Amino acid sequence: MQILITGGAGLLGARLARRLLERSTLANAEGVPTPLTRITLLDVVPAQSFSDPRIEVVTGDIGDESLLQSVLTPQTQSIFHLAAIVSSHAEADFDLGMKINFDATRRILERARQNGNCPRVVFSSSVAVFGGTLPARVPDHQAPTPQSSYGAQKVMGELLVNDYSRKGFVDGRALRMPTVCVRPGVPNKAASSFASGIIREPLKGLAANCPVPPETPMWLISPHFAIENLIHGHDIDAGRFGYSRVLNLPGLCTSVSEMVAALGRIAGPEAVARISWEPDPAIMRIVNSWPGNFETTRSDAMGFARDADFDDIVRRHIADEQARP
Amino acid sequence: MQILITGGAGLLGARLARRLLERSTLANAEGVPTPLTRITLLDVVPAQSFSDPRIEVVTGDIGDESLLQSVLTPQTQSIFHLAAIVSSHAEADFDLGMKINFDATRRILERARQNGNCPRVVFSSSVAVFGGTLPARVPDHQAPTPQSSYGAQKVMGELLVNDYSRKGFVDGRALRMPTVCVRPGVPNKAASSFASGIIREPLKGLAANCPVPPETPMWLISPHFAIENLIHGHDIDAGRFGYSRVLNLPGLCTSVSEMVAALGRIAGPEAVARISWEPDPAIMRIVNSWPGNFETTRSDAMGFARDADFDDIVRRHIADEQARP
Numbered sequence: 001m002q003i004l005i006t007g008g009a010g011l012l013g014a015r016l017a018r019r020l021l022e023r024s025t026l027a028n029a030e031g032v033p034t035p036l037t038r039i040t041l042l043d044v045v046p047a048q049s050f051s052d053p054r055i056e057v058v059t060g061d062i063g064d065e066s067l068l069q070s071v072l073t074p075q076t077q078s079i080f081h082l083a084a085i086v087s088s089h090a091e092a093d094f095d096l097g098m099k100i101n102f103d104a105t106r107r108i109l110e111r112a113r114q115n116g117n118c119p120r121v122v123f124s125s126s127v128a129v130f131g132g133t134l135p136a137r138v139p140d141h142q143a144p145t146p147q148s149s150y151g152a153q154k155v156m157g158e159l160l161v162n163d164y165s166r167k168g169f170v171d172g173r174a175l176r177m178p179t180v181c182v183r184p185g186v187p188n189k190a191a192s193s194f195a196s197g198i199i200r201e202p203l204k205g206l207a208a209n210c211p212v213p214p215e216t217p218m219w220l221i222s223p224h225f226a227i228e229n230l231i232h233g234h235d236i237d238a239g240r241f242g243y244s245r246v247l248n249l250p251g252l253c254t255s256v257s258e259m260v261a262a263l264g265r266i267a268g269p270e271a272v273a274r275i276s277w278e279p280d281p282a283i284m285r286i287v288n289s290w291p292g293n294f295e296t297t298r299s300d301a302m303g304f305a306r307d308a309d310f311d312d313i314v315r316r317h318i319a320d321e322q323a324r325p
Numbered sequence: 326m327q328i329l330i331t332g333g334a335g336l337l338g339a340r341l342a343r344r345l346l347e348r349s350t351l352a353n354a355e356g357v358p359t360p361l362t363r364i365t366l367l368d369v370v371p372a373q374s375f376s377d378p379r380i381e382v383v384t385g386d387i388g389d390e391s392l393l394q395s396v397l398t399p400q401t402q403s404i405f406h407l408a409a410i411v412s413s414h415a416e417a418d419f420d421l422g423m424k425i426n427f428d429a430t431r432r433i434l435e436r437a438r439q440n441g442n443c444p445r446v447v448f449s450s451s452v453a454v455f456g457g458t459l460p461a462r463v464p465d466h467q468a469p470t471p472q473s474s475y476g477a478q479k480v481m482g483e484l485l486v487n488d489y490s491r492k493g494f495v496d497g498r499a500l501r502m503p504t505v506c507v508r509p510g511v512p513n514k515a516a517s518s519f520a521s522g523i524i525r526e527p528l529k530g531l532a533a534n535c536p537v538p539p540e541t542p543m544w545l546i547s548p549h550f551a552i553e554n555l556i557h558g559h560d561i562d563a564g565r566f567g568y569s570r571v572l573n574l575p576g577l578c579t580s581v582s583e584m585v586a587a588l589g590r591i592a593g594p595e596a597v598a599r600i601s602w603e604p605d606p607a608i609m610r611i612v613n614s615w616p617g618n619f620e621t622t623r624s625d626a627m628g629f630a631r632d633a634d635f636d637d638i639v640r641r642h643i644a645d646e647q648a649r650p
Binding site: 094131132133140141142143144145146147149152155156159160162163166167242243244246 | 487
């Protein structure tokens with residue numbers, strides 16, 4: 001079984017690939033666990049640190065039609081489409097956001113349709129599809145009213161995934177991910193980048209700024225459960241989705257102050273003291289438009305998983321960093 | 326003030342143009358009623374029966390980029406974008422639906438953005454954006470989960486209108502229209518075509534088939550109030566929309582059996598006897614996915630209007646037909 005991961009050099013893409021190599025199988029079109037023979041990692045930068053012969057690293061832009069034709073073939077049975085221009089970046093560069101977050105998603109779906117083999121497509125969407133006036137706990141049937149171009153582009157992608165699935169062109173699943181935390185590595189242009197930064201950087205002995213107030217609610221998932229849910233979202237039977245292929249995933253409802261308290265419990269007050277609290281109105285505007293809690297009735301019933309508490313998330317991050325090659 | 330109406334030869338486009346000629350003004354960017362100097366009616370067939378010098382009839386495809394450049398200029402202060410591939414047609418021809426319902430909408434918004442004058446854009450969306458499991462009365466915050474490609478393409482257009490407005494590229498308003506009834510003329514490829522057909526044809530002494538059961542709920546608006554609401558939606562201050570430019574318009578909640586009863590009261594049992602009841606599963610599937618009742622809290626508060634009852638709608642249709650030139 002051959003699969004394609006876009007954004008394959010990113011945190012989630014590379015981690016998904018490592019987890020899939022461990023598992024060795026994914027469900028095929030009939031839902032039967034099937035050995036993985038090739039995992040193509042497509043990204044604008046080459047995916048690193050893979051020596052397994054099943055891994056194929058391809059470097060290029062998903063906006064490039066001929067490249068897409070070479071990596072997405074009738075033999076590709078599954079696609080994890082994770083590549084995106086992140087929130088603050090898509091807000092600053094509207095046209096680039098449309099090109100990658102929307103047009104490339106459409107091109108992938110269209111190419112999959114042309115291939116005629118109805119591959120499974122897991123599309124990573126986001127809580128950024130929500131905004132405006134929202135109830136304290138967002139129900140499954142809440143209208144997405146995005147207050148960012150990234151959010152709007154993700155909803156448009158979801159609609160395509162759903163309609164291409166309804167028409168039988170692909171077997172799609174659009175999963176709205178909570179903010180992934182703690183992300184390893186370095187800060188990125190996501191408005192939510194600080195959520196990882198205020199934990200990761202102090203743990204390294206470095207300073208980090210928190211651009212939002214302590215009471216800001218957060219809806220989080222660890223990289224571990226993000227990957228488990230992507231795989232579960234792929235393997236689950238299509239019929240479980242009912243009339244909509246779009247799903248709010250479970251997350252952990254917490255706040256910036258609870259996150260910092262957990263950091264203090266685990267790493268001491270000197271780690272907390274490395275956080276500065278300089279507000280950034282542009283980031284606050286985007287982050288405050290995202291909800292901090294969801295009902296997730298559908299995804300709970302479908303067996304998706306969530307973290308127990310933020311202390312767990314911090315400990316998991318420390319263990320991951322220690323295990324890093 | 327120069328304006329553009331796409332779908333300008335259609336029922337709503339041509340009727341909107343006639344009403345605007347009567348009124349002579351529309352709100353300009355500052356909200357001040359301003360004399361209309363030119364109304365461009367763009368459609369694939371020429372708009373008929375206009376002799377007013379303010380009317381410019383342009384025949385062509387809104388998918389044609391150079392045509393669009395010639396009719397949508399920096400002098401165009403308002404756009405009513407009504408052109409669409411209707412529901413059953415877009416379901417039968419997915420690519421044509423995407424091209425006209427989505428790509429052309431995007432091209433219009435992009436051209437308006439390039440023009441740099443932030444025109445008002447009224448986009449006619451539809452209750453077809455809804456589907457699946459819905460509450461008996463659909464609230465304003467209900468997630469659109471379209472069960473047709475037409476519905477999916479309309480939601481994608483709404484998201485663009487909203488985001489282009491949020492970015493300040495245009496001043497857009499996306500209005501979800503109830504099923505317009507009674508439409509004059511001849512049946513079209515809309516799944517809802519029967520709703521007008523079962524009234525219009527018997528009134529002409531002709532047979533009509535009803536492809537859905539009598540208990541089917543319907544959410545309707547007369548052509549008269551559809552036009553009044555399009556104009557109100559254009560003239561109202563942008564600030565009234567709050568965080569979303571997308572609005573469920575008021576409608577009349579009725580059922581096919583109530584519609585037929587009204588026909589009987591007004592035109593007698595012989596009119597009702599001209600209706601046959603041959604089910605059409607394809608039409609039933611699409612029509613049954615649309616809700617029959619809405620709360621419309623937002624649009625009611627914003628002053629949009631609705632019909633009093635279906636007898637009124639039938640009488641209004643008879644009067645319109647008698648007044649027809």
